[in-house]
Amino acid sequence: xxxxxxxxNEALGKVASVDTVTVIVEVEDAEQxxxxxxxxxxxxxxxxxxQHLIGIxxxxxxxxxxxxxxxxxxxxxxxxxxxxxSLIGSLIDADGIRRNIFRRTLESVPEIDANCFALExxxxxxxxxxxxxxxxxxxxLTLGKYTLDENAxxxxxxNKFFQRHAFIGGSTGSGKSWTTARIIEQVAxxxxxxxxxxxxxxxxxxxxxxxxxxxxxAGPSDIDAGLTLADGAIYLPYWLLSYEALxxxxxxxxxxxxxxxxxxxxxxxxxxKTKYLTDGGYQDILNNFTIDSPVPFDLKALLRALNDINVxxxxxVKAGTTKAGEFNGKLSRMISRLENKISxxxxxxxxxxxSDVLExxxxxxLADALLGSNxxxxxxxxxxxxxxxxxxxxxxxxxxxxxxxxxxxxxxxPSDIRHPVAIVCDEAHLYIPNKNSSGATDDISIQIFExxxxxxxxxxxxxxxxxxxxxxxxxxxxxxxxxxxxMRLTNADDQAVIKKLLPDSLGGFSDILSTLDTGExxxxxxxxxxxxxxxxxxxxxxxDSGTIEFWKEWQGEVSVGRLSTAVDNWRxxxxx
Numbered sequence: 217x218x219x220x221x222x223x224x225n226e227a228l229g230k231v232a233s234v235d236t237v238t239v240i241v242e243v244e245d246a247e248q249x250x251x252x253x254x255x256x257x258x259x260x261x262x263x264x265x266x267q268h269l270i271g272i273x274x275x276x277x278x279x280x281x282x283x284x285x286x287x288x289x290x291x292x293x294x295x296x297x298x299x300x301x302s303l304i305g306s307l308i309d310a311d312g313i314r315r316n317i318f319r320r321t322l323e324s325v326p327e328i329d330a331n332c333f334a335l336e337x338x339x340x341x342x343x344x345x346x347x348x349x350x351x352x353x354x355x356x357l358t359l360g361k362y363t364l365d366e367n368a369x370x371x372x373x374x375n376k377f378f379q380r381h382a383f384i385g386g387s388t389g390s391g392k393s394w395t396t397a398r399i400i401e402q403v404a405x406x407x408x409x410x411x412x413x414x415x416x417x418x419x420x421x422x423x424x425x426x427x428x429x430x431x432x433x434a435g436p437s438d439i440d441a442g443l444t445l446a447d448g449a450i451y452l453p454y455w456l457l458s459y460e461a462l463x464x465x466x467x468x469x470x471x472x473x474x475x476x477x478x479x480x481x482x483x484x485x486x487x488x489k490t491k492y493l494t495d496g497g498y499q500d501i502l503n504n505f506t507i508d509s510p511v512p513f514d515l516k517a518l519l520r521a522l523n524d525i526n527v528x529x530x531x532x533v534k535a536g537t538t539k540a541g542e543f544n545g546k547l548s549r550m551i552s553r554l555e556n557k558i559s560x561x562x563x564x565x566x567x568x569x570x571s572d573v574l575e576x577x578x579x580x581x582l583a584d585a586l587l588g589s590n591x592x593x594x595x596x597x598x599x600x601x602x603x604x605x606x607x608x609x610x611x612x613x614x615x616x617x618x619x620x621x622x623x624x625x626x627x628x629x630p631s632d633i634r635h636p637v638a639i640v641c642d643e644a645h646l647y648i649p650n651k652n653s654s655g656a657t658d659d660i661s662i663q664i665f666e667x668x669x670x671x672x673x674x675x676x677x678x679x680x681x682x683x684x685x686x687x688x689x690x691x692x693x694x695x696x697x698x699x700x701x702x703m704r705l706t707n708a709d710d711q712a713v714i715k716k717l718l719p720d721s722l723g724g725f726s727d728i729l730s731t732l733d734t735g736e737x738x739x740x741x742x743x744x745x746x747x748x749x750x751x752x753x754x755x756x757x758x759x760d761s762g763t764i765e766f767w768k769e770w771q772g773e774v775s776v777g778r779l780s781t782a783v784d785n786w787r788x789x790x791x792x
Contacts (some may be wrong), residue, residue, distance in 0.1 A: 230328075257273070258335060271304060280296075347745050356373065359398065359752055376742040381696050386702065386737070392682060397759045411639070434565040444572065613660055638678040650691065704731075711726075
């Protein structure tokens, strides 16, 4: 039975103009005009039998045309009531044995004088159930309920959501973390789930479950305590860095000897990796590796080699004399920078991992931990990595290092055994900024994430970009996202970015971004059959988003010793 069995006397008005996906409806009854609300749904008769067209109301206007006298001498206004509708899809009554199928295509357009009906009440509920049923096909991801109809569950197609990259954005306090947590919990329930969550502030630590594992980039206290990967402490040794990343970390761009330093760094790192492979008897790798290959090497030996080059003396013109070598004194600043980095306790996860991280199979163990799915190693398929103790100046470099690790493993996995992985980039504006505001380490990060955004689908790598400042996130990466969960955005620049990325046919639908309630989202994209306003359901475990109730807290008791604890943690560079 078709859900749209309208009678002609229920029509709001008739089509007066058709322009591609935009329809102008003339409403003769002024009282009917009051029933029309912007961003609500409307149904139009199609030129094809057995079809109805669905549209979003973009504009409602009352226009005075002229003033003319009546027979009794009084003046009367001639008015025209218009409604602009953007077409978004078609509802087909029947296709074989299937009934009431919604498709995001326009196989036809309405004819002039075709009737337009309001979609409300029982018909709206029935239509929303059609949408829900179409997407609850075993690949569904639920976010909450439709704002238009609280009885209808809002489903997204899980395949398309991750295949085409996704964006989740909203101002502080809009419910962005709740939405992300709800998605994470559903992913974790899948048998062979595989996802990595970049948790910059530790706010997703309350998320628990069999499908979730928690890791933390090792801080000073973790290193002192001797915590290992088995304890959830992650070390990301220097030898995992690409050549460009090593140069950005150790060579100062402004140094006049920077080109020489970079060249020497390349030569000596390559020599150090060659020695490691030769000593270990890894001849098959020795024949094919490059400077970017993830091969361990001895950093102390590298430092000694650089010092020798920096003080090198060669034979002078006269017999028995010496003179400064070609690079004598030109590596001093790089060596000093390298020594400072090695001794910096904040960077212990790079340089102070102990002898374990120099073992040849250590990378295999790290890959198992970060890229293993639920059914492979007994750990949770969703890996939440806490980066809260990583210094901000190297944060982009370190976050992108993990992303590069995931992408490289996927890239070098044969396609017939490849298992997809999603990377959830929380607070993405901190490490994938616009190019015009980026530094050396930011550039490395941008290059890696841009490559994942452009090529990730081929290798089963998906990005979910989460941010409160869309205007500060790299535009290339945002443009690759085909799914948008946009929550309340109050900043005009952030709103403008999202509006540019949404389809033009939505018209003023995106104008509601500043008026969305907490926990409410505008959902548009390939994963959603219908551009929708959705009220997000609460996650099972709420993230620690850091929203503090000032007025309430100021009325309660103050924790004893809070300031001395803070100072002590500050000195130790670790939160206990």
